[in-house]
Amino acid sequence: MLTLHDFLDSGNGYKVRLVLAQLGLPYKLVEHDILQGATRTPIFLSKNPNGRIPTLELEDGTFLAESNAITFYLARDSHLWPEDKLAQAQVLQWMFFEQYSHEPYVAVLRAWKHVGFGTTPERLARVPELEQKAYAALGVMEGHLRTRAFFVGERYSLADIALYAYTHVAEEGDLSLSAYPNIRAWLARVAAEPGHVPITYRPAA
Ligand SMILES: N[C@@H](CCC(=O)N[C@@H](CS)C(=O)NCC(=O)O)C(=O)O
DSSP states (O other): OEEEEEOTTOHHHHHHHHHHHHTTOOEEEEEOOGGGTGGGSHHHHHHOTTOOSOEEEOTTSOEEEOHHHHHHHHHTTSTTSOSSHHHHHHHHHHHHHIIIIIHHHHHHHHIIIIISSOOOHHHHHHHHHHHHHHHHHHHHHHHHHTTOSSSBTTBOOHHHHHHHHHHTTGGGGTOOOTTOHHHHHHHHHHHTSTTOOOTTOOOOO
16 A cells, blocks of 8 residues: 655645545555754655655655645646647646745745744744735736636646645635635635645545
């Protein structure tokens, strides 16, 4: 059986849990308290030298890191991954956008203000810059969704999952979605997809 090393509050981990749930794949969840440095121990570093969750442990003992690589591994033969070559590249385009232009701002503000990493004076000084960059990313998403139901090819895909994970909890980082009606409508569409589970979801032990 697959084993997912994770931390429940993590949006990166949630992407993987959402894919596993929507594809009906059984797995064991092993939770690590990242607030206490649990992914920085020698044992965890031997699984993922980058010291981060999510990390997926395959049946043969291989460890796979990086949320968007893990969701691709799980979903590439499913309805969550398009068949068309350009659509595949467009899904990747949004997954890379999420990692470079969205997650470092939207997720980090939430990590500081909500998850428990805390707001030190140095972090508070960086908040305006992170907010500006987070809203810039949300602006790109809002514009794209003005004429579309989903990010690629009018079909729910890994692109939507990658971007949903932290956008739907952006307000926990004190970001307001009130000026983003297209994003709010898309969030509701994603949450209505069959097999959707919330970020707090744990599989039965
Ligand atoms: N790019 C990675 C980011 C993973 C990441 O930043 N994980 C965080 C939690 S969301 C973590 O494990 N932090 C603990 C630490 O860095 O010690 C991904 O998409 O999986």
